[in-house]
Amino acid sequence: MRPFSYARADGQAAAIRAVSAGGAGTRFLAGGTTLYDLMKLGVEAPERLVDINALPAIRGFDTTGPRELVFGAGARMSDVAADPRLVAEYPALSESLWKAASQQLRNMASLGGNLLQRTRCAYFRGGEPFACNKRVPGSGCAAREGIDRGHAVLGGSEACIATYPGDWAVALAAFDGVVDVAGPNGSRSIPLDALHREPGTTPEVETSLGRDEMILRIRVPVTPLGRASTYHKIRDRESYAFALASAAVALRMEGEVVREARIALGGLATRPWRAREAERGLVGQRLTAEAARAAGDAALRGARPGHHNAFRIELGARTVADALLIARQRV
Ligand SMILES: Cc1cc2nc3c(=O)[nH]c(=O)nc-3n(C[C@H](O)[C@H](O)[C@H](O)COP(=O)(O)OP(=O)(O)OC[C@H]3O[C@@H](n4cnc5c(N)ncnc54)[C@H](O)[C@@H]3O)c2cc1C
Numbered sequence: 001m002r003p004f005s006y007a008r009a010d011g012q013a014a015a016i017r018a019v020s021a022g023g024a025g026t027r028f029l030a031g032g033t034t035l036y037d038l039m040k041l042g043v044e045a046p047e048r049l050v051d052i053n054a055l056p057a058i059r060g061f062d063t064t065g066p067r068e069l070v071f072g073a074g075a076r077m078s079d080v081a082a083d084p085r086l087v088a089e090y091p092a093l094s095e096s097l098w099k100a101a102s103q104q105l106r107n108m109a110s111l112g113g114n115l116l117q118r119t120r121c122a123y124f125r126g127g128e129p130f131a132c133n134k135r136v137p138g139s140g141c142a143a144r145e146g147i148d149r150g151h152a153v154l155g156g157s158e159a160c161i162a163t164y165p166g167d168w169a170v171a172l173a174a175f176d177g178v179v180d181v182a183g184p185n186g187s188r189s190i191p192l193d194a195l196h197r198e199p200g201t202t203p204e205v206e207t208s209l210g211r212d213e214m215i216l217r218i219r220v221p222v223t224p225l226g227r228a229s230t231y232h233k234i235r236d237r238e239s240y241a242f243a244l245a246s247a248a249v250a251l252r253m254e255g256e257v258v259r260e261a262r263i264a265l266g267g268l269a270t271r272p273w274r275a276r277e278a279e280r281g282l283v284g285q286r287l288t289a290e291a292a293r294a295a296g297d298a299a300l301r302g303a304r305p306g307h308h309n310a311f312r313i314e315l316g317a318r319t320v321a322d323a324l325l326i327a328r329q330r331v
């Protein structure tokens with residue numbers, strides 16, 4: 001690991017100024033569970049870290065408001081996952097957090113850092129021996145001819161097929177979350193669905209966030225769909241593993257009939273993946289096992305298999321179908 005300097009920011013404006021003035025080598029530091037990891041692997045090598053953990057502006061969260069749930073970017077995953085209102089009224093949001101990582105990591109990791117975690121592609125994390133357009137633009141993509149079992153079947157490009165690994169962003173996508181950010185030129189809000197980018201020809205550009213913009217908070221509109229929701233995560237082992245396929249779903253029903261549906265996929269795509277066609281197809285339908293499976297197939301329409309990951313198309317469709325049937329029980 002290369003030497004770096006560390007400073008604790010004593011205010012939001014000072015932190016943004018420090019990262020802005022420091023250029024590409026200066027980074028915000030929250031829980032460090034992604035950033036230190038990548039520094040130890042040599043994938044990232046910042047010269048200066050600006051610790052934002054003590055900033056009051058990003059701490060805490062409030063799920064009691066009449067119009068929206070508000071989560072400070074510095075709130076810890078474990079605290080938010082255990083919030084009683086979230087558990088009871090937005091189980092998909094709570095489950096997406098407690099099914100992620102381990103208890104120790106969740107105690108340390110922040111919500112903002114979670115959104116900005118980077119792919120687990122082994123060729124990206126493996127460093128120099130491997131061609132990787134995301135790490136070294138223009139160098140190629142070792143995954144294309146390598147082992148792509150964990151790679152994306154949706155949203156990939158010639159340049160990169162790396163999966164977005166996070167869970168929380170997938171649940172937020174289903175609930176139309178919004179991210180408030182501040183930078184040297186002021187503040188703005190970004191719909192969660194527009195935060196992460198597909199790789200296209202520039203896989204190194206992963207989000208629409210400026211390098212010196214800080215995530216302050218995440219907001220979720222209050223909705224009656226929250227209660228009948230779930231985050232269903234399928235992985236190689238039942239705990240402490242990234243998703244092979246996951247689905248955040250939420251429903252508003254009238255009797256047996258779906259009036260509104262939200263479906264977002266995780267583990268299968270290069271970004272959190274909202275499946276709007278599948279949502280539309282459910283409206284007005286009785287939610288039978290067959291209708292749930294048809295929604296799963298619609299959600300995976302357009303998926304492109306590689307050499308070793310075709311099984312995840314079927315797995316993804318089944319994950320969506322099962323998630324819909326779980327959410328239906330919660331109406
Ligand atoms: C072994 C392991 C297993 C894991 N399993 C899962 C899993 O199953 N599901 C899952 O979703 N995640 C998983 N994770 C990822 C984990 O949840 C993230 O590492 C964590 O949430 C990142 O938060 P952090 O506060 O530690 O971020 P940091 O490491 O501090 O920061 C991450 C990045 O975000 C930037 N950043 C942080 N905060 C802000 C901010 N407010 N504004 C702007 N930029 C910011 C940093 O500069 C850095 O680039 C796992 C991690 C590990 C190590």
Ligand code: SF4
Nearest residue numbers: 121132133141160161
């Ligand atoms: S899939 Fe993306 S991250 Fe992985 S090796 Fe290819 S370019 Fe790099």
